[in-house]
Amino acid sequence: MDLKAQIYDIGRRARAASKALAQLSSAQKNAGLLAMADEVTASQQELLSANARDVERARANGLSSAMLDRLTLTPARVASMAEGIRQVAALPDPVSQIISRWTRPNGIVISKVRVPIGVIGIIFESRPNVTSDAAVLCTKTGNATILRGGSEAIESNLAIAAALSRGAARAGLPQDAILLVPTTDREAVKLMAGMDQYIDLIVPRGGHALIEAVVASARMPVIKHYNGICAAYIDKDADLKMAEEIVINGKTQRPGVCNALETVLVHRDIAERFFQTVAPALLAKGVEIRGDERVCAQLGDKARPATEADWNTEFLELILAVGVVDSLEEAVAHIESHGSHHSDCIVTANEAAAERFLNEVDSATVYWNASTRFTDGGEFGFGAEIGISTDKLHARGPMALEELTTYKYQIRGTGQVRG
Amino acid sequence: MDLKAQIYDIGRRARAASKALAQLSSAQKNAGLLAMADEVTASQQELLSANARDVERARANGLSSAMLDRLTLTPARVASMAEGIRQVAALPDPVSQIISRWTRPNGIVISKVRVPIGVIGIIFESRPNVTSDAAVLCTKTGNATILRGGSEAIESNLAIAAALSRGAARAGLPQDAILLVPTTDREAVKLMAGMDQYIDLIVPRGGHALIEAVVASARMPVIKHYNGICAAYIDKDADLKMAEEIVINGKTQRPGVCNALETVLVHRDIAERFFQTVAPALLAKGVEIRGDERVCAQLGDKARPATEADWNTEFLELILAVGVVDSLEEAVAHIESHGSHHSDCIVTANEAAAERFLNEVDSATVYWNASTRFTDGGEFGFGAEIGISTDKLHARGPMALEELTTYKYQIRGTGQVRG
Numbered sequence: 001m002d003l004k005a006q007i008y009d010i011g012r013r014a015r016a017a018s019k020a021l022a023q024l025s026s027a028q029k030n031a032g033l034l035a036m037a038d039e040v041t042a043s044q045q046e047l048l049s050a051n052a053r054d055v056e057r058a059r060a061n062g063l064s065s066a067m068l069d070r071l072t073l074t075p076a077r078v079a080s081m082a083e084g085i086r087q088v089a090a091l092p093d094p095v096s097q098i099i100s101r102w103t104r105p106n107g108i109v110i111s112k113v114r115v116p117i118g119v120i121g122i123i124f125e126s127r128p129n130v131t132s133d134a135a136v137l138c139t140k141t142g143n144a145t146i147l148r149g150g151s152e153a154i155e156s157n158l159a160i161a162a163a164l165s166r167g168a169a170r171a172g173l174p175q176d177a178i179l180l181v182p183t184t185d186r187e188a189v190k191l192m193a194g195m196d197q198y199i200d201l202i203v204p205r206g207g208h209a210l211i212e213a214v215v216a217s218a219r220m221p222v223i224k225h226y227n228g229i230c231a232a233y234i235d236k237d238a239d240l241k242m243a244e245e246i247v248i249n250g251k252t253q254r255p256g257v258c259n260a261l262e263t264v265l266v267h268r269d270i271a272e273r274f275f276q277t278v279a280p281a282l283l284a285k286g287v288e289i290r291g292d293e294r295v296c297a298q299l300g301d302k303a304r305p306a307t308e309a310d311w312n313t314e315f316l317e318l319i320l321a322v323g324v325v326d327s328l329e330e331a332v333a334h335i336e337s338h339g340s341h342h343s344d345c346i347v348t349a350n351e352a353a354a355e356r357f358l359n360e361v362d363s364a365t366v367y368w369n370a371s372t373r374f375t376d377g378g379e380f381g382f383g384a385e386i387g388i389s390t391d392k393l394h395a396r397g398p399m400a401l402e403e404l405t406t407y408k409y410q411i412r413g414t415g416q417v418r419g
Numbered sequence: 420m421d422l423k424a425q426i427y428d429i430g431r432r433a434r435a436a437s438k439a440l441a442q443l444s445s446a447q448k449n450a451g452l453l454a455m456a457d458e459v460t461a462s463q464q465e466l467l468s469a470n471a472r473d474v475e476r477a478r479a480n481g482l483s484s485a486m487l488d489r490l491t492l493t494p495a496r497v498a499s500m501a502e503g504i505r506q507v508a509a510l511p512d513p514v515s516q517i518i519s520r521w522t523r524p525n526g527i528v529i530s531k532v533r534v535p536i537g538v539i540g541i542i543f544e545s546r547p548n549v550t551s552d553a554a555v556l557c558t559k560t561g562n563a564t565i566l567r568g569g570s571e572a573i574e575s576n577l578a579i580a581a582a583l584s585r586g587a588a589r590a591g592l593p594q595d596a597i598l599l600v601p602t603t604d605r606e607a608v609k610l611m612a613g614m615d616q617y618i619d620l621i622v623p624r625g626g627h628a629l630i631e632a633v634v635a636s637a638r639m640p641v642i643k644h645y646n647g648i649c650a651a652y653i654d655k656d657a658d659l660k661m662a663e664e665i666v667i668n669g670k671t672q673r674p675g676v677c678n679a680l681e682t683v684l685v686h687r688d689i690a691e692r693f694f695q696t697v698a699p700a701l702l703a704k705g706v707e708i709r710g711d712e713r714v715c716a717q718l719g720d721k722a723r724p725a726t727e728a729d730w731n732t733e734f735l736e737l738i739l740a741v742g743v744v745d746s747l748e749e750a751v752a753h754i755e756s757h758g759s760h761h762s763d764c765i766v767t768a769n770e771a772a773a774e775r776f777l778n779e780v781d782s783a784t785v786y787w788n789a790s791t792r793f794t795d796g797g798e799f800g801f802g803a804e805i806g807i808s809t810d811k812l813h814a815r816g817p818m819a820l821e822e823l824t825t826y827k828y829q830i831r832g833t834g835q836v837r838g
Contacts, residue, residue: 019755023779104800108789117811118781200811215615215638221812242834249836336438358829360442362537370527370832379837380828381523392536392619392825393640394812406811409799410777413789415661417668418798 007191011198017174018144026093033089036167040082043163050159091383108413116142118200125206128156141404151184193217225387227314228258228342233331235348236269243347249371259375294324311338343372364397426610430617436593437563445512455586456504462582469578510802527832535561537619544625547575554597560823570603612636644806646733647677647761649791652750654767655688662766668790678794713743730757762791783816
C-alpha cells in the first residue's frame with residue numbers, strides 16, 4: 001500500500017470509529033478509559049523497552065540532552081500517564097449537554113446540543129506522553145483520534161497507541177478509536193492536512209515550523225498553540241508590592257512555559273519606585289533585565305539594552321524585557337503590536353484603568369491584578385487541557401474537553417411546515 | 420501600488436479600524452448603521468446608475484437572464500437594502516455579553532466575555548446586495564469587513580460600499596470599517612486568503628468553485644456554506660398526512676434554496692400507503708420523482724429511475740429522489756453517506772426512533788416531525804443571518820450575529836500568584 005492509500009485508509013477507519021464513539025454513553029467511554037489506563041500499566045515493560053530503543057537511536061543521532069529528557073519514559077512517567085487517563089475518566093462529560101433550548105411561536109422546540117467534533121488529528125513532536133494525553137481527551141469527548149508523532153519517538157508512540165487500542169477494544173470501544181500513523185515519512189503530515197473528508201480538526205502540538213507546515217496545507221480547521229509573549233503593565237496606580245509578586249511569579253516560577261512573563265511595561269510616574277523595589281527583587285532572582293533607554297539610564301550596568309527583537313521574543317528563560325511607557329494607551333499599543341495575544345496583565349488599583357485594559361487588549365486571557373501563570377486548564381477549573389490556543393475561533397485560551405466538542409441543533413415538532 | 424501592496428494596505432487599514440470598532444458601544448454602532456441606511460437611501464440614484472453600467476456590460480457579455488436578475492438593482496431593491504440595515508440596527512448586540520463567570524478557590528474571578536472576531540473577509544459573487552447585507556452584520560458585531568465581490572457587479576459594489584462608508588464616517592465610525600477590494604483581479608482572492616495577519620475569518624458566499632478557491636489557499640479559518648442535500652425519512656410509524664405536508668413543504672414551497680428537500684426515504688412497511696397518498700400529491704404539484712427499483716416498480720411510468728448521481732444531487736428544482744429502505748439504520752446510513760450534513764428530518768410517531776435519528780444523523784440541524792425549511796436564521800429567531808454553515812466548528816447551521824463574535828477571558832484578582 002503506498003503512503004497515500006495508507007493514510008486515507010487510516011482516515012476512513014477513524015471516520016467509521018467516530019460514528020460509533022459519538023453514540024457511546026459517558027459510562028461506556030469512561031470504562032474504556034479505565035481499561036486503557038490498566039493496559040498502560042500492564043504494558044509498562046513493553047513501553048519502556050520500545051522507548052529505550054528510541055532513546056538509544058536518538059543518542060546516536062546526537063539529540064540534545066533536553067530533547068533526550070523529553071523523549072525518555074521511566075516507570076514513574078508511565079505510572080503518571082496511566083494516572084492521567086484515570087483523572088480524565090473522572091471528569092464530567094460535556095457531550096449531550098443542552099447548551100440552550102427554546103420554543104418558537106409556531107411550537108417547534110429548538111435544542112442546541114453539544115456533540116463530538118468527529119475525527120481529530122493530533123500532530124506532535126518528541127514527547128511520547130502526548131500520544132496518551134491527547135488521545136484520551138479526544139476519546140472522553142467521543143472523538144476518534146489520528147495521531148502523528150515525531151520520528152524520534154516512533155517506537156514509543158507505537159507501543160503506547162497499541163496499549164491504548166487494546167484497552168479500548170477490551171472495553172468494547174471501537175478498535176480504531178485511536179490510530180497512530182505508523183510512518184515517519186514527512187509527507188504523511190501533508191496528506192493528513194489535505195484529508196478534510198476524514199479529519200474535522202487538526203491540532204498541531206509543537207514548534208513554529210511544525211505548525212506552519214500544517215497551516216500551509218490544511219483544508220480543515222487548525223487550532224494553533226503558538227508561543228506566549230506575555231506582558232505585565234504596571235500602572236501608575238499599582239500597588240508595588242503586588243506588582244513585585246506578580247512580576248516575580250510570572251517570570252520566575254516556571255520560566256519555560258507559554259504563560260510566563262516576557263515583558264514588563266512600567267508607567268513613567270511609578271518607574272522610579274519600580275526601579276527601587278521590583279528591579280532589585282528581579283535581579284536577586286537571577287533575572288537578566290533588558291531595558292529600554294529609560295530603564296538603562298536608571299539601572300546602569302544592572303540592565304543591558306533591549307534590542308528590537310527582544311520585545312518580540314518568547315525567552316522561556318530568566319530574561320525579561322522591561323520598558324517605561326508614558327500612558328496606559330502606550331502600554332496597550334505595545335502589547336497589541338509586540339505581544340502574541342496569549343495572556344497579558346495590568347497591575348493597578350484604578351478600576352477604570354483596569355477595565356480599559358481588559359477591554360482593549362485583544363488577548364485570549366487578560367488579567368487585572370493576577371499572575372498570567374493562571375492561563376491553564378487546571379487553574380481555570382477545566383480539569384485537563386489539550387493546550388492553550390492562540391487562535392480566535394472555536395477555542396481561545398485553555399482548550400479543554402468542551403473545546404473538543406461542537407454542537408448540532410435538534411428540532412422537535414408536531415408536523416410544522418413553513419408558510 | 421502593485422496588487423499585493425494594495426491588498427495588504429486594505430488589510431492594515433481594516434485591522435486598525437477593527438480595534439476602534441471593538442470599543443464602540445451598541446448605541447454608537449446602531450447610530451452608524453442608521454446613518455448607513457440613510458446614506459443608501461440618499462444615494463439611490465447613484466447606486467442605480469452604477470448598477471445600470473454593470474447590467475449593460477453583463478448583457479453585452481451574454482450573462483444568463485437569471486444572473487442578470489440577480490445583478491439588477493431597482494428602487495425597491497435599494498429600499499429593501501436600506502430597510503435591512505435598519506432591521507439589523509434594531510437587533511440585540513451580542514458583544515460584551517458575559518457567557519459565563521466563575522470564581523476559583525484562590526479568589527480570581529474568571530469571566531468569559533463575547534467580543535468581536537476582528538476583521539472578517541467576505542468573498543461573494545454577483546448579487547450586489549450581499550455587499551450591504553454582510554457588511555452591516557459585521558459592523559453590528561464590531562468587526563471590520565473586507566469585501567470582495569464578483570467582477571460583474573464591481574461598479575454597483577463600489578457605489579454601495581462608498582455609501583456605507585459615508586454613513587459610517589458621518590456617524591463617527593471608523594472610515595475603514597467597511598472596505599471593498601476595488602479590483603476584479605482574481606489574484607486578489609488568493610492574496611486575501613494568505614493574509615492571516617490581517618484577516619481573522621473568511622466567509623465565501625457563492626458556488627463550489629469560489630469556496631474551493633478560498634479553502635485551497637486560506638491560512639485563516641474559513642466558514643463554508645456548501646449546498647444542502649436534505650432528506651426526509653418517513654418511518655414505518657409515520658403519520659402519513661403529516662409526512663405528506665412535510666414532504667410537499669420541503670420540496671415545493673421554495674425549491675431553489677439550500678434547506679429544500681432533495682431526497683425522501685420511505686420505510687418498506689409504509690411504502691405502499693406512501694405511494695397511494697404522498698406520491699400522487701407530489702405529482703400533482705409537478706414534482707418529478709426519481710425512484711429506486713422498488714419505487715419504480717410501484718409507480719411505473721409516474722417515476723423515472725434514479726441514477727447514482729441523483730442521490731448526491733442538490734436539484735434546486737421540482738425533482739425528488741425517492742427510495743425505499745428496510746430500516747431506520749439504512750435511512751441513517753444513506754443520509755450519512757449521500758447527504759451534505761445540512762438539514763435532515765424523520766417523520767414518525769415513535770419517540771425512540773426519533774431520538775435515535777436525532778442523535779445518529781450528523782447534520783447541523785436534525786428534525787423530528789417538522790419541515791427542513793425551518794433551517795434559517797429568521798425562523799430560528801436569530802433576526803438575521805450571514806448564511807447557513809455546513810462546517811462543524813465555530814458556526815454550524817444558521818450563522819447569525821452571535822457567530823460573528825468570539826470570546827476572551829477577563830480575569831480579575833487581588834494580587835493572586837501561582838504557587
